[in-house]
Structures are given as C-alpha cells and as structure tokens.
Amino acid sequence: MTKTDPEIRIPDPIELDRIEEERLRAVAGLAPTHAEGTEYAGFDTVGIPDRPPQTDRERDVYTLSEGEMLLNMGPQHPSTHGVMRLIVKVRGEVVVDIDPVLGYLHRGIEKLCENATYTTVLTYVDPMDYLSAMHNEHAPAIAFEKLYGIKAPPRAEYIRALVVELNRVFSHGLMMGFLALDMGGLTPILYSFINRDEVVDMLSAISGQRMLFNFFRVGGVNWDTSDEFLSRLGTWRANVMKNIEMNEAMITENEIFTARTKGMGVLTGDQAISLGVTGPNLRASGVPFDVRKAHPYSIYHELEFDVVTQSRGDSYSRYLQRIAEIKQSIHLIDQIVDRMPHGPVQAQVPGIIRPRPGRAYGAVESPRGLYSVYAISDGGPNPYRFRMRDPSFISLQAIPKLMPGHLVADTMAIMASFDPVMGGVDK
Amino acid sequence: MDLELLLGIGRFLLATTLLLLLTVPTAFIIIQMEMKIIAQLALRYGPNRIGPRGIFQSTIHGFKVLAKEDTVPDQADRGTFTLAPWMVYMAAAMSMLVIPFAPGAIAADFSIGIVYFFAVLGLSVVGLLVAGWASYNKYSLLGGLRSAAQMVSYEIPLTLSIVGAVVLAGTLSFSELIAWQHEHGWLLLWQPVGVAIFYVASLAEVNRTPFDMVEADSELVAGPFTEYSGMRFGFFFFAEYVALFIMSGILISLFFGGWLAPWPFPAQLDGFWGTIYGAFWFFLKTYIFVAVAVWLRGTLPRVRVDQLMGMAWKVLLPLALVNLFITAIAVVVFEL
Numbered sequence: 001m002t003k004t005d006p007e008i009r010i011p012d013p014i015e016l017d018r019i020e021e022e023r024l025r026a027v028a029g030l031a032p033t034h035a036e037g038t039e040y041a042g043f044d045t046v047g048i049p050d051r052p053p054q055t056d057r058e059r060d061v062y063t064l065s066e067g068e069m070l071l072n073m074g075p076q077h078p079s080t081h082g083v084m085r086l087i088v089k090v091r092g093e094v095v096v097d098i099d100p101v102l103g104y105l106h107r108g109i110e111k112l113c114e115n116a117t118y119t120t121v122l123t124y125v126d127p128m129d130y131l132s133a134m135h136n137e138h139a140p141a142i143a144f145e146k147l148y149g150i151k152a153p154p155r156a157e158y159i160r161a162l163v164v165e166l167n168r169v170f171s172h173g174l175m176m177g178f179l180a181l182d183m184g185g186l187t188p189i190l191y192s193f194i195n196r197d198e199v200v201d202m203l204s205a206i207s208g209q210r211m212l213f214n215f216f217r218v219g220g221v222n223w224d225t226s227d228e229f230l231s232r233l234g235t236w237r238a239n240v241m242k243n244i245e246m247n248e249a250m251i252t253e254n255e256i257f258t259a260r261t262k263g264m265g266v267l268t269g270d271q272a273i274s275l276g277v278t279g280p281n282l283r284a285s286g287v288p289f290d291v292r293k294a295h296p297y298s299i300y301h302e303l304e305f306d307v308v309t310q311s312r313g314d315s316y317s318r319y320l321q322r323i324a325e326i327k328q329s330i331h332l333i334d335q336i337v338d339r340m341p342h343g344p345v346q347a348q349v350p351g352i353i354r355p356r357p358g359r360a361y362g363a364v365e366s367p368r369g370l371y372s373v374y375a376i377s378d379g380g381p382n383p384y385r386f387r388m389r390d391p392s393f394i395s396l397q398a399i400p401k402l403m404p405g406h407l408v409a410d411t412m413a414i415m416a417s418f419d420p421v422m423g424g425v426d427k
Numbered sequence: 428m429d430l431e432l433l434l435g436i437g438r439f440l441l442a443t444t445l446l447l448l449l450t451v452p453t454a455f456i457i458i459q460m461e462m463k464i465i466a467q468l469a470l471r472y473g474p475n476r477i478g479p480r481g482i483f484q485s486t487i488h489g490f491k492v493l494a495k496e497d498t499v500p501d502q503a504d505r506g507t508f509t510l511a512p513w514m515v516y517m518a519a520a521m522s523m524l525v526i527p528f529a530p531g532a533i534a535a536d537f538s539i540g541i542v543y544f545f546a547v548l549g550l551s552v553v554g555l556l557v558a559g560w561a562s563y564n565k566y567s568l569l570g571g572l573r574s575a576a577q578m579v580s581y582e583i584p585l586t587l588s589i590v591g592a593v594v595l596a597g598t599l600s601f602s603e604l605i606a607w608q609h610e611h612g613w614l615l616l617w618q619p620v621g622v623a624i625f626y627v628a629s630l631a632e633v634n635r636t637p638f639d640m641v642e643a644d645s646e647l648v649a650g651p652f653t654e655y656s657g658m659r660f661g662f663f664f665f666a667e668y669v670a671l672f673i674m675s676g677i678l679i680s681l682f683f684g685g686w687l688a689p690w691p692f693p694a695q696l697d698g699f700w701g702t703i704y705g706a707f708w709f710f711l712k713t714y715i716f717v718a719v720a721v722w723l724r725g726t727l728p729r730v731r732v733d734q735l736m737g738m739a740w741k742v743l744l745p746l747a748l749v750n751l752f753i754t755a756i757a758v759v760v761f762e763l
Contacts, residue, residue: 071565078648093569093732184636184729190469256637256728408569409646409731 061099067091071408075104081178081415082422084396090408098403098411100396105426113386118144118218118353121383126212129390129424131174134167134203135366136424137216139373139388142297142362144218147355147377155343156220157299162336163203163215164298164364165329170196171367172280172322172329173244175419179319180251182416183260191247195240202232218353220346233337237330244326252323261315265402265414268313275401276394279369281418284321285313291365303335315417322419352381368392368419388427392420442534446523450516450669451489457668458485460714461721468725489661497657500563507561512655512662514554519669522547526676527601529686529705530695540601541593544677545586548632551666552578555641558663559651570650573732574634574641580736581631581638584743588624589681591754592617605685609694613684620750622682624743629678631735633670636724640732675716676709683712 025031030051048070053059064070074085083104089097109128113121121144125136138160145151152160177192200210205228207215215222251257267277272285282289290307292300308324310317355377363372369391378384395418403411459474462484466473474481499505524547525540527533537543552575559571592614593599596607608614615622631638642650652663679685686705687694696704730738 069565071569093573180728184639185727186465187469187725190471194470250726251728254728256730259734260728260731407731407733409729412646 058099061087061089061097064089068096073411074101081420084415084420084422084425086411086415088403088408088411093407093409095403095406095408095411098400100399102393102396103426105422107427109427110386110388113140114383117381118148118355118383119351121386122216122218123214125388126214127423128388128427129366129368129371129392129421130211131171131421132167132366132368132371133211133213134164134215135364135371137213138164138298139362139364139366139371140375140386141216141218142364143360143373143375144353144355144362146360146362147358147375148218148349148353149355150219150347150349152220152347153344154299154341155224156345156347158336158340159206159221159225159345160216161298161300161303162333162340163206163213163221165332165336166199166203168329168367169240169326169333170199172326173247175322175367175416176247176251176319178419179261179315179413179416180257182412183257185251185257188247188250191243191250195243195247198232198236198239198243202229202236205229205232217346217349219349220344222346224345237333240330241327244323248323251319258316260410260413261319261417263312264315264406264410265417266312266314267398267402271401272313272398275398277369277391277398278394279365279367279391280321280325281318281369281395281398283308284310284317286311291363291370295363297362297364299336302339303332305332315414318417318419354379354381366391368395368421368424390424390427392418392422393425396420396425439535442524446534447520450520450523450665453672454665454668455485455489456714457671457717457721458488458664460718461668461724464718464721465725468722492661492664493658495657497659498654500654502563503654504561504563507557508654509659511554511558511561511651512659512666514557515551516554516662516666516669518547518549518551518554519666519673521550522673523669525601526673527605527680527685528676528709529702530602530697532702532706533602536600536602539599541589541599541604541681545582548670548673549578549582551670554666555651558655562651562654564654566647566649566653567651570641570647570653573647574651577634577638577640577732577735577739578632580739581628581743584624584739584747585628585632587744587747587751588621588628590747591621591751592681594751594754594758601680601685605680605687608684609687613682613687615682615684618682618750618754620746621754622678624747624750625678625682628739628743629674630720630723631739633674634667635671635720637727637730638735639724639729640735671717671720672713675713675720678716679709679712685709 048062049058053062062070068089068091071088071090072085073088075083085101085104087099087101088095089099107127109124112124116124121140122137125140126133128136141152141160173192173195174189177189180188203213203215204210205226206223207213208223267281267285269282269285269287272282273287277285278289278291286309288307288309291297292305293307305328308321308328310321310324357377357379359374359376361372361374363370365371370389371391372389374385374387374389375383376385399415399418402414406414459482463473463481474484477483477487499508522544524534525537525544527536533540555574555578556571559567559569559574562568592604595614595617596604598604598607604614611617630636634641640650642652647653652660655663684694686709688704688708695701
C-alpha cells in the first residue's frame with residue numbers, strides 16, 4: 001500500500017471554483033458573493049440578481065411593491081418542461097409579472113455545427129428539439145442541398161415526409177398528455193407515451209435509434225423502408241385513431257379541463273403575428289399560416305391537406321388545434337404511403353461536401369412552428385455560419401405577455417399549452 | 428381507587444393503542460391500492476416485485492421513509508416545524524376514536540360523536556398551516572395558506588350536509604344513527620342530496636384529487652410538505668391516507684348504514700360474530716369508497732383554487748342549506 005502524506009492537502013474543487021469566481025467578479029467590478037457565515041439572503045430577495053438592473057424591464061420586474069412576492073419556479077421544478085426557470089411576481093395567488101430565465105440547457109449546438117462537416121451537422125441538430133428530431137434534421141438537409149445544388153431522389157423525399165409526419169403525430173400526442181399533467185391529470189400522459197412508443201419503435205426500425213434518429217443525409221436518407229417498419233406502420237395505422245380518441249375521451253370533454261383551459265391565455269392573431277409565434281399556436285389564434293402550404297418544401301405540393309385553424313386563441317383552442325393536426329398528419333401519411341415511388345434513397349454525394357460559397361435557407365413546419373436553418377458556406381468543408389430559428393423560443397416570448405392577471409396555477413397550464421421544448425429554446 | 432375508573436382508563440388506553448396501530452396498515456393498504464389501481468388505469472402493471480403481486484411495496488416504502496435522513500432547513504422554525512406533522516397525524520388519529528367499526532367496537536361512543544368528529548378533524552388544518560409557515564419556503568407558504576382557505580371553506584358545506592341526516596335521525600351519536608338506519612333504511616334514501624354534498628366536500632376536506640390544491644405538484648412542488656423528509660414527511664403521508672379512510676368510514680356510517688349488511692337477513696348479528704360480521708361490512712364499504720377516490724385521482728385533472736372556493740360558497744353551501752331547510756320542514760310536517 002502506498003502511504004499518503006498527511007501534510008499534502010488535496011484542494012477542494014468547490015472551494016477552488018469559489019475562489020476563481022470571486023476573482024472573476026473582482027475583475028469584472030461586481031460585488032463579491034455573500035461571504036462565509038453571513039445570513040442567507042432570504043425569503044424576500046430570492047431570485048433577484050445580485051447586480052444592478054441592466055434594463056428598465058429588469059428594474060420593473062425585480063422591484064417589489066407592498067404585498068408582492070417573487071416566486072422562483074425552476075430550473076428544478078416538477079413541471080417546467082425541462083429546465084426552464086420562471087421568476088413569477090405574485091400578489092397572493094395572482095401573477096403580476098413573469099420573467100423567464102433561459103440557458104440552463106445551452107449546449108452551443110450552433111457553434112458545434114459550425115465546426116462540423118456538412119454531413120455530421122445533421123447528427124448534432126437532433127437533440128435540439130428532442131420531441132421532433134426528424135424535423136430538426138429536415139431543415140438543415142434542405143438548406144445544405146440548396147447550398148450544394150443537389151436534389152434528393154423522389155423516394156427519399158417521400159420517406160422524409162413520412163417520418164416527419166409520424167414525428168408530428170407523436171409530438172402533438174405528447175402535448176395532450178403534458179397539458180393534462182400540468183393540471184394534475186396523471187393518466188393521459190401515460191396514454192400519450194404508449195402511443196409515442198409505437199411510433200418511436202417504428203422509427204427505430206427504419207433509422208436504428210429511438211429518440212435522436214440521425215436519419216437524414218444530405219441528398220437523401222440513411223435507410224430505405226424495412227419490412228419491420230412497414231409492418232409496424234400498418235399495425236399502428238389500424239389503431240392510432242382509436243388510441244388517440246381513448247386519450248381524448250379523458251380530456252376533451254372533461255368539465256374540469258375545459259374550465260381550466262377555455263378563455264385562458266388568449267393570444268389574438270395580431271399579437272401572435274407581432275410576436276412571431278408560428279405553428280399550431282398561431283393557427284389556434286386564427287391565422288392560417290402553415291409552412292407546408294405557404295412555402296411548400298419536399299413533396300408537400302403534391303399532397304392534399306387542410307390548414308386547420310381555431311378562432312379563439314386560448315389554451316383550449318391550442319389543444320384542439322393539435323388534435324386536428326394529428327388527424328391531418330394521418331391523412332398525409334395515408335397519401336404518402338399510397339404514392340411512394342420506387343428507386344434509390346440517396347443521391348451521389350462525396351464523403352466531405354464542399355459547397356461553393358453562398359448562403360441558403362431551409363424552413364420546415366415542425367410540431368412547434370416554423371423551424372428554419374440559415375447556412376453560409378465559405379467553400380470549406382464546414383458551414384461558415386449556421387443559424388437556427390427555433391419556434392419554441394419564439395413562443396416563449398408570448399408567455400410573459402399572457403400571464404399577468406392569471407393565477408399561479410395557470411402559469412404552468414398556459415405554458416404547457418404552448419408546448420415549448422427547452423432543448424430547442426436553449427439550443 | 429375505584430375499579431370501574433381503572434377499567435375505564437385501561438379500556439381507553441387499549442382502544443387508543445389499537446387505533447394508533449390500525450393507522451399503519453390502513454395507510455399501507457391505501458397506498459398500495461393507489462399504486463396498483465392507478466397503474467391499472469394507466470395500462471401499467473404497477474408494483475409487482477415485492478411479495479406476491481407486489482403487495483408489500485407500500486410496506487417497503489414505509490420502512491424506506493423511516494430510514495431516510497430527517498432534515499430541517501436552516502431558517503425554519505425548528506420547534507413548530509417538528510410539531511406540524513404530529514399535529515396533522517394526531518388530528519386524523521384522534522378522529523378515529525368515534526368511528527363505528529362494528530357493534531360494540533367503537534373506541535368512544537359519545538352522545539355527540541358527530542360534533543366531536545368534525546371538531547377534531549378540523550384541527551389538521553392547523554398542522555398544515557403551521558407546516559407551511561414554519562418551513563421558510565414560498566411553495567410551502569402558498570400551500571399552507573391554500574390548505575387553510577380550502578379546508579375552512581369546505582368544512583361548512585360538509586357539516587351542513589349532515590345536519591339534515593341528524594335532524595331526521597334525531598341523534599348525534601354514531602351508534603344511534605346506525606340503529607336508526609337499521610330501522611328506517613339507509614339515510615342514502617332519505618338524503619340523496621346530502622350524500623352528494625358530503626362526498627364532494629369530504630374529498631376537498633382530505634385534499635384528494637380533483638381538490639388536491641394543497642399539494643398541487645405541478646404548481647407548488649409538494650405544498651406544505653416540500654421541506655419535509657424522512658419520517659416527518661411520512662407522518663403527513665400517513666395522515667393523508669388515514670384521513671381518506673376516516674372520511675370514507677364516516678360517509679358510510681352516516682349514509683350507507685355503517686356496519687349494517689346491505690340486506691335484512693340479518694343486517695346485523697349479536698355477540699362476537701356480530702362484531703366480525705359488522706366489521707366485514709364496514710371495511711368492505713369503506714374500501715369501496717376509498718377505491719372510488721383513488722379512481723378519481725387516476726382520472727380527473729385538478730380544479731383551480733378560485734374555482735374550488737367558488738364551488739364551496741356558490742354551489743355546495745346554498746345546496747346544503749336548501750337541503751337542510753326542506754328536511755326540517757318535512758320533519759315537522761310529516762312528524763318523522
């Protein structure tokens with residue numbers, strides 16, 4: 001046995017961190033964090049940043065009048081859809097103001113992508129919006145194909161549309177469950193996950209992975225349809241409407257659910273447009289904008305489907321909108337399977353793609369709205385700039401506008417109706 | 428010393444010990460039911476590893492809670508923080524004293540058992556409020572205040588809903604009430620509105636879904652219990668399930684004939700076998716209502732706090748008053 005010298009003290013990494021932080025704060029001219037032994041900052045000041053306010057908005061939020069209290073929800077909270085943090089200013093139970101704090105799940109995906117080759121970018125974007133990984137891959141694939149000037153073969157386009165619509169079905173299905181869960185309904189989320197599992201098993205049969213599929217390639221898709229995929233698709237198609245209706249039966253007509261969603265968090269069409277909200281949240285406010293119809297990509301111009309809208313723009317409309325879109329997606333899947341041509345699924349591309357200098361934009365309709373990618377090529381093997389517009393990030397802008405006046409209980413319910421995914425928000 | 432007094436003290440000690448011991452398996456059974464029934468509703472298996480069909484899962488949970496570290500937050504008020512679980516638990520355990528399990532198996536057959544019951548069960552709100560205040564946590568504070576508002580509001584329709592039954596039967600003692608039901612038929616038939624009000628209000632009173640405002644895990648993490656761990660949390664947990672059992676027991680004693688069998692041949696027996704027979708029917712009926720409460724939890728979302736209060740004051744209270752008024756008039760007119 002080796003003997004350790006008791007004189008050598010291994011420094012505590014936490015302590016080192018603290019010393020380093022104090023040093024950096026001193027350099028930046030900030031006040032030191034609370035010293036050892038002083039009293040905990042306490043009840044009244046929890047959540048207030050320990051620096052002077054940087055903007056007027058920040059000063060408004062963090063100035064408390066008589067009878068107001070800051071309530072910190074998240075990043076560790078049972079229902080913040082990942083690691084979102086909301087600082088809620090409450091007067092009793094009524095929300096006065098709300099300040100979302102983002103960035104707890106920031107992984108620097110854009111920067112990672114700028115250091116990756118065009119082929120490997122498609123593997124990095126998967127964990128962005130982890131409930132719609134197929135859509136995440138679709139937009140860069142479109143953008144890079146424009147940059148490189150190739151087209152995917154028709155069968156590849158059909159397979160893309162098929163998997164993307166399957167992804168949309170389970171993503172919207174999960175939203176039904178999460179919305180109910182945030183109101184205390186325990187069962188619908190489990191039904192949603194049963195439905196999701198069928199789709200995910202199917203997609204893993206075609207792509208090899210359950211969640212982060214890594215299925216799209218520049219100029220095609222990774223695999224052709226397999227027998228297992230097709231047989232699972234048939235089984236799923238036979239049961240899907242029954243399963244969704246079973247879930248719907250627990251939620252849609254429920255008195256408590258309707259009382260808590262109808263008229264809650266009303267977002268008008270004008271507001272939604274000025275905030276940049278897209279996708280089902282925009283259509284629930286009555287604006288018939290769908291990227292698949294407005295700027296058709298892939299094969300959507302060949303397919304027949306409706307852009308469903310709701311009129312009221314409240315939480316309940318957003319919920320109904322998802323169900324209507326599930327039905328449209330299933331209608332699309334039927335057409336795609338019916339018309340799928342034979343042929344190759346991958347165009348000829350070199351191992352390392354070096355597009356000519358230029359810029360390209362690819363936009364898709366993800367389950368959360370307009371998800372787009374803007375890529376600039378400088379002629380090298382990796383994108384010079386790679387920028388993603390994530391719809392959940394934009395949807396979150398609407399939440400502080402809608403919350404004031406509602407109760408604490410409604411913050412989570414309204415947020416769930418927007419269906420944000422923090423992986424996408426924080427990138 | 429008087430022998431009778433000694434016997435009385437001995438009987439009291441025995442009864443309280445038995446009741447305190449009874450709370451433990453009751454909580455275990457209901458927790459097990461909750462895990463298993465909700466799992467079945469959600470198309471899952473539920474616990475199936477410990478014991479045959481997983482029946483000892485909740486027991487293991489109970490021991491796990493005992494083994495966990497018991498923490499007190501730095502800034503919490505240590506004295507009241509420690510006292511709060513005890514208050515909630517004792518409120519539930521004390522109200523068990525008057526529950527008529529079977530003929531001859533009532534720990535204390537007061538002549539004002541019903542009044543005692545509601546007085547003592549109402550004490551648990553003090554414990555929740557203290558827990559919410561002492562924890563030094565905003566979620567706890569909101570949860571504690573919600574619990575105070577909710578339980579105080581719902582106590583009024585809850586109590587008023589049974590006054591009709593009391594007026595009809597002309598007694599405040601549980602055993603006499605059951606004797607009246609033996610003679611005239613279950614009070615369910617006489618007081619259908621009262622049953623409905625009582626059931627809804629009792630769910631709110633014991634903080635069950637859809638009225639589990641106090642915990643509201645998607646908003647307030649765990650309400651007043653947020654900062655509790657170990658056996659202190661276990662006491663809250665136990666008290667909650669024991670309260671559910673007690674409420675179901677009181678519901679069936681008041682309206683569903685208590686220990687009486689649902690048929691008249693015979694509705695009750697005398698002697699030792701009568702106690703067994705009565706206890707069988709009491710526990711069967713009680714657990715049916717417990718199962719219904721669990722079923723509701725697996726099915727319904729939670730109402731919002733203002734809707735909850737609105738329901739107490741705008742719907743249940745007027746309904747209970749009208750019910751009482753009509754019952755009282757009927758008693759006078761038909762000389763029941």
